[in-house]
Amino acid sequence: MARAVQKRTLETRARLVAAAEELIAEAGYEALRVEETVLRAGVAKGTFFAHFRDKDALLEQLTGARIDAELDRIEALPPPASIDALIKALMPLVAVMTSERYVFDLILRYSGAAAVAEIGPIAQAFGRANDVLAHWLSQGPFRKDISPELMSEGVQALLIQAMALDFCALHKGQT
DSSP states (O other), X not given: OOOOOOHHHHHHHHHHHHHHHHHHHHHOXXXXXXXXXXHHHTOOHHHHHHHOSSHHHHHHHHHHHHXXXXXXXXXXSOOOSSHHHHHHHHHHHHHHHTSSHHHHHHHHHHOTTTTOTTTOHHHHHHHHHHHHHHHHHHXXXXXXXXXXXXXXXXXXXXXXXXXXXXXXXXXXXXX
């Protein structure tokens, strides 16, 4: 039988996450440093690594939570009645995913195994996005000759490609 997580452990993890969120709000994802996070959270550096394997693991959790929050918003909407309505509903999600180059790079690294819990929160969020989109596509005036699940995967692939092209065009001066 698995042991229950101690209240103190949950509180420490919450302090680390809150500290990271504050630092990100101040300077962005790319500027986040483990040293600043533990200092603000009031814990030792080793404590950070007891909770997260590295900085990317923390950022993956935060990014996955942001994607999930957008999916909560999207799920509450009625199914779109047109492609324009679908695009309009998805644009806030796209804005989260392209908020910073670091965020987009992180999403690309972890999105390939959609819905696989062992891969992490971003992969799980992509699996959930497939489910939400498939439901929408099954309800709306969209193609009926292919499954909503296949259309959903196609929409997500197109979104990733469009975001990548736009991101590269916006930041082509950076290596």
